[in-house]
Amino acid sequence: MTNDQIPAQGQVPDPLETDQVPAAEVAPAEEEPRSNQVLREILGGSAMISVLAVVLALLVGAVLILLTNKDVQAASGYFFSRPGDTFKAIWDAVSGAYSSLFQGSIYNFRRPNFADGIRPFTETLKFATPLITAGLGVALAFRVGLFNIGGRGQMLVAAAAAGYVGFAWPLPYGIHLIVAVVVGIVAGAIWGGIVGVLKAYTGAHEVILTIMLNYVAFYLISFLLATPGALQAPGSSNPKTPAMLPTAVFPTLPGYNLHLGFVLAIIATAWVWYLINRSHLGFQFRAVGENPNAARVAGINVKATYIWAMVLSGGLVGLAGVSQVLGTVTTGFTAGIDAGIGFDAITVALLGRSKPIGVFFAGILFGALKAGGYSMQAANGVPIDIVLVVQSLIVLFIAAPPLVRAIFRLPLPDGVRRAVRITEKKAVVSK
Amino acid sequence: MVANDHIDLVVEPGEIHCLLGENGAGKSTLMNVLYGLYQADEGEILLDDKVQHFAGPGDAMNAGIGMVHQHFMLIPVFTVAENVMLGHEETTFGGRLDLASARDKVREISERFGFDLDPDALVEDLPVGVQQRVEIIKALSRDAKVLVFDEPTAVLTPQETDELMVIMKQLKQAGTSIVFITHKLREVREVADRITVIRLGKVIGEAEPTATNAELASLMVGRAVDLTVDKSEAKPGEPGLVVKDLSVIDARNQLVVNNVSFEVRRGEVLAIAGVQGNGQTELTEALIGLQHKVSGLITLDGRSLRGRSVRGILDSGVGFVPEDRKEDGLVAEFTISENLMLDRDSEPFVKWGTLQLKYLEEFAEEKVKEFDIRAQGITTHVGRLSGGNQQKVVLARELSRELRLFIAAQPTRGLDVGSIEFVHTRIIETRDSGVPVIVVSTELDEVVALADRIAVMYRGGIVGIVPGDTPRDVLGLMMAGEIPAGVVA
Numbered sequence: 001m002t003n004d005q006i007p008a009q010g011q012v013p014d015p016l017e018t019d020q021v022p023a024a025e026v027a028p029a030e031e032e033p034r035s036n037q038v039l040r041e042i043l044g045g046s047a048m049i050s051v052l053a054v055v056l057a058l059l060v061g062a063v064l065i066l067l068t069n070k071d072v073q074a075a076s077g078y079f080f081s082r083p084g085d086t087f088k089a090i091w092d093a094v095s096g097a098y099s100s101l102f103q104g105s106i107y108n109f110r111r112p113n114f115a116d117g118i119r120p121f122t123e124t125l126k127f128a129t130p131l132i133t134a135g136l137g138v139a140l141a142f143r144v145g146l147f148n149i150g151g152r153g154q155m156l157v158a159a160a161a162a163g164y165v166g167f168a169w170p171l172p173y174g175i176h177l178i179v180a181v182v183v184g185i186v187a188g189a190i191w192g193g194i195v196g197v198l199k200a201y202t203g204a205h206e207v208i209l210t211i212m213l214n215y216v217a218f219y220l221i222s223f224l225l226a227t228p229g230a231l232q233a234p235g236s237s238n239p240k241t242p243a244m245l246p247t248a249v250f251p252t253l254p255g256y257n258l259h260l261g262f263v264l265a266i267i268a269t270a271w272v273w274y275l276i277n278r279s280h281l282g283f284q285f286r287a288v289g290e291n292p293n294a295a296r297v298a299g300i301n302v303k304a305t306y307i308w309a310m311v312l313s314g315g316l317v318g319l320a321g322v323s324q325v326l327g328t329v330t331t332g333f334t335a336g337i338d339a340g341i342g343f344d345a346i347t348v349a350l351l352g353r354s355k356p357i358g359v360f361f362a363g364i365l366f367g368a369l370k371a372g373g374y375s376m377q378a379a380n381g382v383p384i385d386i387v388l389v390v391q392s393l394i395v396l397f398i399a400a401p402p403l404v405r406a407i408f409r410l411p412l413p414d415g416v417r418r419a420v421r422i423t424e425k426k427a428v429v430s431k
Numbered sequence: 432m433v434a435n436d437h438i439d440l441v442v443e444p445g446e447i448h449c450l451l452g453e454n455g456a457g458k459s460t461l462m463n464v465l466y467g468l469y470q471a472d473e474g475e476i477l478l479d480d481k482v483q484h485f486a487g488p489g490d491a492m493n494a495g496i497g498m499v500h501q502h503f504m505l506i507p508v509f510t511v512a513e514n515v516m517l518g519h520e521e522t523t524f525g526g527r528l529d530l531a532s533a534r535d536k537v538r539e540i541s542e543r544f545g546f547d548l549d550p551d552a553l554v555e556d557l558p559v560g561v562q563q564r565v566e567i568i569k570a571l572s573r574d575a576k577v578l579v580f581d582e583p584t585a586v587l588t589p590q591e592t593d594e595l596m597v598i599m600k601q602l603k604q605a606g607t608s609i610v611f612i613t614h615k616l617r618e619v620r621e622v623a624d625r626i627t628v629i630r631l632g633k634v635i636g637e638a639e640p641t642a643t644n645a646e647l648a649s650l651m652v653g654r655a656v657d658l659t660v661d662k663s664e665a666k667p668g669e670p671g672l673v674v675k676d677l678s679v680i681d682a683r684n685q686l687v688v689n690n691v692s693f694e695v696r697r698g699e700v701l702a703i704a705g706v707q708g709n710g711q712t713e714l715t716e717a718l719i720g721l722q723h724k725v726s727g728l729i730t731l732d733g734r735s736l737r738g739r740s741v742r743g744i745l746d747s748g749v750g751f752v753p754e755d756r757k758e759d760g761l762v763a764e765f766t767i768s769e770n771l772m773l774d775r776d777s778e779p780f781v782k783w784g785t786l787q788l789k790y791l792e793e794f795a796e797e798k799v800k801e802f803d804i805r806a807q808g809i810t811t812h813v814g815r816l817s818g819g820n821q822q823k824v825v826l827a828r829e830l831s832r833e834l835r836l837f838i839a840a841q842p843t844r845g846l847d848v849g850s851i852e853f854v855h856t857r858i859i860e861t862r863d864s865g866v867p868v869i870v871v872s873t874e875l876d877e878v879v880a881l882a883d884r885i886a887v888m889y890r891g892g893i894v895g896i897v898p899g900d901t902p903r904d905v906l907g908l909m910m911a912g913e914i915p916a917g918v919v920a
Contacts, residue, residue: 294762299774
């Protein structure tokens with residue numbers, strides 16, 4: 001061979017150079033599905049962004065609280081004669097609201113003893129239980145690159161199945177509970193699995209499938225709830241089931257409302273951690289989530305991975321439905337049993353960066369907002385919608401990491417930096 | 432990192448100025464500064480003695496700098512005229528696109544240079560070489576005084592390359608200045624008026640077009656270059672892989688591999704040569720089980736591979752280096768060790784469905800040493816490695832299994848000289864251990880360096896299978912679909 005040419009074909013440059021190289025040469029990035037890129041940017045950021053997003057949301061929440069506060073409005077009417085009054089009113093309104101939020105969710109100092117004082121925290125954990133398990137389900141799907149928006153449907157189906165076992169099958173103590181839980185999880189897993197199968201074999205998009213299955217589940221359960229002999233309580237004309245049999249109800253912490261579901265949530269967290277970080281199935285999940293092409297070439301069955309991911313995701317979300325009917329609302333349920341948890345779970349998964357431990361704490365935070373929101377409304381007259389606004393703002397800030405970074409002047413994380421640069425360059429080049 | 436360090440470059444009107452350098456030398460960065468994609472931290476750009484400030488490519492274009500990108504910036508479903516007007520669309524009354532004037536412009540420029548281009552042809556229907564002309568017309572339609580060609584021959588057949596050379600000379604005669612970025616010495620010597628060699632972001636020197644290849648090459652890499660691969664005579668044994676009447680229909684229902692037959696013996700390298708996009712990719716995908724509409728026979732050591740899953744084919748002893756390592760070979764966000772076990776699903780890597788992290792760690796440490804993967808550690812994310820080290824990770828994974836067949840597609844694309852040597856040596860070692868090897872390459876030099884026999888593909892078919900020492904011009908003709916007289920098909 002002569003050295004007539006240097007056989008270094010210049011198609012894909014060294015990554016060393018990619019930082020300086022235009023999009024034109026970094027071809028692979030542009031072929032990545034847009035949704036995956038968005039996911040990566042949302043999930044790829046540091047935990048810092050999550051924390052700062054919460055802080056920012058609480059700050060904006062404070063502004064809303066003082067804007068709606070009557071004392072602040074009254075005091076600002078004579079702001080120029082006595083500005084001190086306005087500031088005092090602002091302070092009172094915001095600190096009052098947030099301290100009731102705290103006392104309603106963590107520890108109530110107005111109670112004489114610890115057992116009573118800690119009650120709000122057990123309420124927080126009770127609210128957190130379904131958020132954690134459903135959040136884990138959504139997070140698991142995220143890691144495989146799937147958006148599971150079908151939490152509502154999966155919860156409803158699981159709740160109905162577990163609930164039916166709970167009130168209609170008289171079984172011995174202990175066994176009844178286990179059977180009800182398993183049946184509920186399996187129902188959720190099947191509902192999720194349908195999505196996985198359809199996606200794998202028809203290429204249908206999971207977002208559309210899950211949203212549509214939400215409707216199917218909701219109306220199916222509504223129909224069954226209104227059908228005597230199905231889920232409807234005998235002798236009643238309300239679309240509501242009978243109460244659970246005592247043998248199927250989750251045991252509670254004596255004196256509190258906190259039930260076995262929370263223990264299951266802890267176990268689920270540990271299990272999902274193992275699954276994602278230590279198991280071979282989880283390895284395949286992550287590989288498919290990060291780069292389905294490389295996974296396919298490496299012999300990983302991408303279709304089967306999608307199906308398994310949706311089955312497990314649906315099962316975890318289903319567990320949230322189970323703990324609702326067997327733990328939280330044991331007197332019989334309606335089609336509103338999901339209480340929006342299926343959607344909040346998406347928020348929880350995002351806030352937790354789709355990492356099991358992160359999801360666990362994000363779930364507790366949202367549980368606290370829920371528990372504290374009621375007492376904030378009762379004590380200070382702050383509408384509970386403020387809490388919803390705060391929750392939504394958290395998501396908004398997390399979904400827009402550049403916004404948070406700009407506000408706090410954070411540097412770009414490495415991986416994102418390149419992606420962003422590439423997209424910028426793409427935009428320029430394609431002009 | 433300083434990609435360009437105090438570079439001075441003067442391009443005279445009507446000259447072809449070659450920018451010569453290895454991959455990663457900083458040529459592209461320099462041109463992107465010139466084209467307004469990057470801003471220089473220091474220094475200035477003067478055009479006709481006027482200092483220019485380019486905030487983006489738009490400014491550069493207005494100032495008279497045009498660029499023909501390596502990967503064409505064309506919209507495939509638009510016509511030639513639409514692509515040419517894209518970015519400075521002119522409209523008539525009521526916002527109607529003035530396609531007529533764009534067509535006229537295309538015709539006018541085509542005639543001037545004898546391009547013979549139909550303004551209403553869809554770009555996706557045009558051959559690559561013609562698409563490149565559309566890019567050139569696009570730049571000229573904006574009155575470019577300086578044209579930058581970024582590795583323009585990478586995607587062309589030898590014949591198309593020759594035609595491009597002619598076009599460049601025509602442009603030069605018409606007074607256009609040309610900056611021609613390349614690392615192919617032959618092309619440089621054919622058209623360049625002046626040569627600037629760049630290495631590691633610095634101008635190493637200027638050279639005359641009369642310089643010898645060896646002089647230019649050593650300037651480029653900074654040491655005397657010996658790119659021949661040390662290999663002994665092949666000792667071909669029994670046929671390992673036998674492919675008979677293989678046809679592949681791709682996802683868009685195109686017949687992309689047409690009735691291909693060949694065999695690879697144990698201990699020989701069969702190189703599959705051809706210009707990018709003539710079915711080589713789909714052929715390797717079919718062998719590895721990634722294509723689904725496949726007819727014909729594929730047998731490895733007598734056992735059929737056709738219709739098996741990728742998993743099954745890998746397990747039957749096939750090692751595969753995909754042509755796009757970033758997209759198909761590696762998970763960038765995974766660590767080196769995770770990538771090393773990407774295609775393993777059994778003991779000792781996995782036991783009871785659980786990853787054996789301890790074993791994986793030992794395995795990865797060993798492979799990092801064995802394959803000289805330069806990284807901070809085995810937990811470094813593969814996306815942060817250089818191309819050469821990334822490819823070593825892929826090789827380490829694929830070569831550390833029991834192999835009965837090894838397929839390497841574009842194994843050295845984008846790699847530096849040192850890594851190329853390493854990869855080539857490994858491929859020959861694999862051959863010498865008695866494994867049948869297929870190397871798919873669009874680089875003629877690589878093909879010639881490695882092959883014991885060469886199969887040339889054109890439009891999905893094999894034009895002919897010739898001995899490894901076939902002259903380049905013959906191979907070039909075959910890559911364009913012609914069978915020169917005297918060559919046994």
